[in-house]
Amino acid sequence: MEKLPLSEYPRPQLxxxxxxxxxxxxxYKISKNxxxxxxxxxxxxxxxxxxxxLSGVNKVLQPxxxxxxxxxxxxxxxxxxxxxxxxxxxxxxxAEVFVNGxxxxxxxxGFLPFEFDIREFVNTxxxxxxxxxxxxTDTSYFSRGKQKLKHGGIWYTPQSGIYFPVFLxxxxxxxxxxxxxxxxxxxEEIIINIxxxxxxxxxxxxxxxRPIETNKDVHLKVKDMHLWSxxxxxxxFIRVKTDNDEVTSYFAMRKFSLVKDERGxxxxxxxxxxxxMKGVLDQGYYKEGLLTPSSYDDYIKDIELVKSLxxxxxxxxxxxxxxxxxxxxxxxxxxxxxxxxxxxxxxKLTTITLPLITGKHHSDHDYKxxxxxxxxxxxxxxxxxxxxxxxLYNVPSIGLWTIFNEGWGQFDSEIxxxxxxxxxxxxxxxxxxxxxxxxISDTKxxxxxxxxxxxxxxxxxxxRAIILSEFGGFVYAVKDHTLKGNHVYKSFxxxxxxxxxxxxTIEKDVISNIPKGLSATVYTQLSDVExxxxxxxTFDREVIKFDIEKLKEINDRIKL
Numbered sequence: 001m002e003k004l005p006l007s008e009y010p011r012p013q014l015x016x017x018x019x020x021x022x023x024x025x026x027x028y029k030i031s032k033n034x035x036x037x038x039x040x041x042x043x044x045x046x047x048x049x050x051x052x053x054l055s056g057v058n059k060v061l062q063p064x065x066x067x068x069x070x071x072x073x074x075x076x077x078x079x080x081x082x083x084x085x086x087x088x089x090x091x092x093x094x095a096e097v098f099v100n101g102x103x104x105x106x107x108x109x110g111f112l113p114f115e116f117d118i119r120e121f122v123n124t125x126x127x128x129x130x131x132x133x134x135x136x137t138d139t140s141y142f143s144r145g146k147q148k149l150k151h152g153g154i155w156y157t158p159q160s161g162i163y164f165p166v167f168l169x170x171x172x173x174x175x176x177x178x179x180x181x182x183x184x185x186x187x188e189e190i191i192i193n194i195x196x197x198x199x200x201x202x203x204x205x206x207x208x209x210r211p212i213e214t215n216k217d218v219h220l221k222v223k224d225m226h227l228w229s230x231x232x233x234x235x236x237f238i239r240v241k242t243d244n245d246e247v248t249s250y251f252a253m254r255k256f257s258l259v260k261d262e263r264g265x266x267x268x269x270x271x272x273x274x275x276x277m278k279g280v281l282d283q284g285y286y287k288e289g290l291l292t293p294s295s296y297d298d299y300i301k302d303i304e305l306v307k308s309l310x311x312x313x314x315x316x317x318x319x320x321x322x323x324x325x326x327x328x329x330x331x332x333x334x335x336x337x338x339x340x341x342x343x344x345x346x347x348k349l350t351t352i353t354l355p356l357i358t359g360k361h362h363s364d365h366d367y368k369x370x371x372x373x374x375x376x377x378x379x380x381x382x383x384x385x386x387x388x389x390x391x392l393y394n395v396p397s398i399g400l401w402t403i404f405n406e407g408w409g410q411f412d413s414e415i416x417x418x419x420x421x422x423x424x425x426x427x428x429x430x431x432x433x434x435x436x437x438x439x440i441s442d443t444k445x446x447x448x449x450x451x452x453x454x455x456x457x458x459x460x461x462x463x464r465a466i467i468l469s470e471f472g473g474f475v476y477a478v479k480d481h482t483l484k485g486n487h488v489y490k491s492f493x494x495x496x497x498x499x500x501x502x503x504x505t506i507e508k509d510v511i512s513n514i515p516k517g518l519s520a521t522v523y524t525q526l527s528d529v530e531x532x533x534x535x536x537x538t539f540d541r542e543v544i545k546f547d548i549e550k551l552k553e554i555n556d557r558i559k560l
Contacts, residue, residue: 005054006047008296010089010165012327013394014179015248020078020168022129023047027070030061036098036130037068044069046166049092049159053288061160063140063149067133069162075124081244082173084119089164089322091133093142098130109380110135111143111320111341112387113164135160141377141409143343143384145318146283146529156285156530163292164322172244174198179240181251181394182217182426185271188225190236190251192218198242205238214242227271228252228396230312233333235396252330252396256427258442258465261560265458266465267519268428268443270335270399276560277335277399277520279313280306280536281470284321285529287540291319299325301541302526303332308548309536310555315469315522318342318405320388329397337430337469337522338392339402340385344409345371352407355435356447362436364410370436372411381409382416389423399427402469406434406447414440433469445469449524450490453509459517466517471509473524473534474501476545481538483530495546502546503554510558521558 007021027040028050048055050067061067075084088095092110096103099121107114137158138148148155174197182191194201196214203210205220212218226234237250259269267274282302286293293299299321306314313335320341329336351369355361367373372381385403392398401424403417404410413431417440420429431440434447444461446453447470459466475491476498492498510521527535536551537544 005045006165006293006295006322008324010167011323013249013323014176016169016171016246018079018081018170020170022071022073022166022168028057029068029070030059030065031068032065034066034132036132037070040068040070046071047089047162047164048289048292049161049163051157051159052290052292054292054294060149060158061133061135063136067135067161069129069131069133071129073127073129075122075127078168079170080119080122080124081170082119083117083171083175084122085115085169085171086118086129087113087115087165087167087169088162089113089166090320091131091162092135092160093137093140093144094134096132098132100128109143109384111145112384112391131162133161138346141343141345141372141374141380143341143381145341146285151530153531156283157290159290163290172242174242175245176201176240176242176247179247179249179394181249183251183253183255183396185225185227185253185255188223189219189221190253192220194240196242196245198245200242202241203238204241205236222253225253228254228330228333229270230333230335233331233397235331249394250330251394254396256399258428258463265517266461266463267560268399268465268467274519274560275312276514276558277313277337277467278555278558279311279315279335279337279520279522280309281317281522281525282306282314283317283525283527283529284319284325285527285539293322296322296324296328298541299328303328303334305537305544305548306334306526307332308552310552310558313337313399313520313522314526315339315402317525320392326392326395326397330395334397335399336395336397337400337402338388338395338398339405339433340388342405342408343381343384344377344411345374347371347408351436355407356449359435361438364404364407364413364432364436364438367411370407370410372409378411381411382419385416386419386423389420393424400443401427401429402433403429403431403441404433404436407432407436410436413438417441430467430469443467443469443520447471448509449473453513455513455516455518457516461517465519467520467522468510468513468518469520469522470524471521472502472505474498474505475534477533478538478543478545481540481543482528482533483539499546499550502551506554506558514558514560
C-alpha cells in the first residue's frame, strides 16, 4: 500500500493511539455553484492545495468559485468510542463540513486548526465526507499571509482549501482535550492544567505516578531542574491518563525575558542570562507543495541546515506550521520567533513602503491608512491572534511573538499587545516588526535593506531591546534552479562576491552594533521563494548555494 502523505501523527504534544489519517486522494470539484455536487472534476491529493504541483490539480481557485472535496471512508477497522473527532489542521479560508449529507459545522480562517465531533453522524461501513471551501485570498479582510491573486516579488501564489493533515480520533466522554504547561524556572516548578470532563487524571512524570485534579493549575516542583537551551535542548516527557483516555506530551523548563547586561543595556534573555538571538527568516514555502511540505523530512532538513549555518533562531514569517515542525525545533534547540498572520484590506503602498525610506511612523489607530476600516475584519484579526497564542502556548522553543509586520493590516497594537499579555507573560513581544513603532512591547524593531544599519553610540531605549528583525536579502540566482529573478534586493553574480558582501555586512552592520545595544538579528532568508531568490538554499531545496563551514565561521563571530 502506498504511504499516505504526512500521515504520521501530527501533534507530539497531545499524542494518542486512536488515530486514523484521512490524507490521500479525495474527489474534488471547482464550481461557481454553491450546491453540493453530484459529480466531481477528478482527484486531488490531500493535504496539498489545488494550486500546487503535488495536489495533481494545478488550478488557482478564484474568489467567486467554490472548491468541493469528497471522501468516502469506512470505520469497520477503527474502534468507535463515545466521540469521533474530525480534525483539520488548516483549511484556507472558509470551510463548511458535511457528513453523510448532514451539515456538521463551519470554520472561518485559513491558518488555525479546528475539529468537529461526528460520532452521531457516521456508520461503521461507508461514510461520505464533503468539505465546501470559499477563499477570498486578498480580496477580503481575512488573514492571508504572503498570498496574493496578482502575485509576484514578495507576494506568492495564492492557495486554497485543505493544505495541512486531516485525521480522526476516537475518544471517550472524559477524553483529555488539552494540556497547558507553564514553566517557572525562578520557582523551580512546572504549572500543569489538564482540560478534561474527568474529575481527576493520573500523571506519570519524573519517574513517578500521581493523581491530580483536572481543569485547575497544579504546581509541581522540578527537582534538579534541567534547563532548555539551544546548546542543551532538554525536554521532559509526560504521560497523562483518565479512566478511558491516555496521551503523551512534553514540556521544557526555560524562561524568555528582557535582562540587563553588565553595562545596563537591555538584552533578550534566556534563563535569566543575555543571549544574542541570531536567526533566519523562514517563510515555510516549498516548490511543489507551497505552504505544505512533501514530508516531515522537509521540516527536519530545513531546521538542521539553519543549525549547521551557525544560527540559533528561526523567525517563522507570516505562517503557522504543523505541530510537528515546532517539535523538531524544540528537540534541536532552535528558538522560534512566531509571527501572527496578517490580513486586512488592500494595502496602501505609502503605508507599507515609505517608512523604509523616511523612517516615519504613524499611529495605528488610523484604520484607513492601515487598510483596517472594516470593523468585522479587526475583530476577526484580534480574536485570531489570541487563538494563535492559545494554540502554540506549549511550544518550548517559541521565545517571541511578532504581532504585526511592516504595517500589513496593523491596528490598535497597544490594545492587542495588552490582551496578549493576559494570555502569555512567558515570552517576549515585537508589536510592530520593521516600522510603525508605537513605543510599546519588549523590542524596538528595525528592518534595514539597501543601506547600512547604524545605531547611536549606545541605545537610549530604557525598557526595550534593539533588534534587527530583517536585513540582508542578498540575491544569488543558481542557474536551472530559479523561477525568475527578483532584483529588488542587491544581486551578485557568483558565490564569492555574495560571501564577501555577507561577511562585510555581518562585520559592519551586526557585530559593530552589538556593543551599542543590538540584541538580535534575522537574515532574509532561509530559502528562495518563487521570484525571491535571496535564500541560502534554492526553492526546490536541491542546492545549498554557499559553503556551510564558511557561513558558520562568519556567524559564529556574532555574539555578546
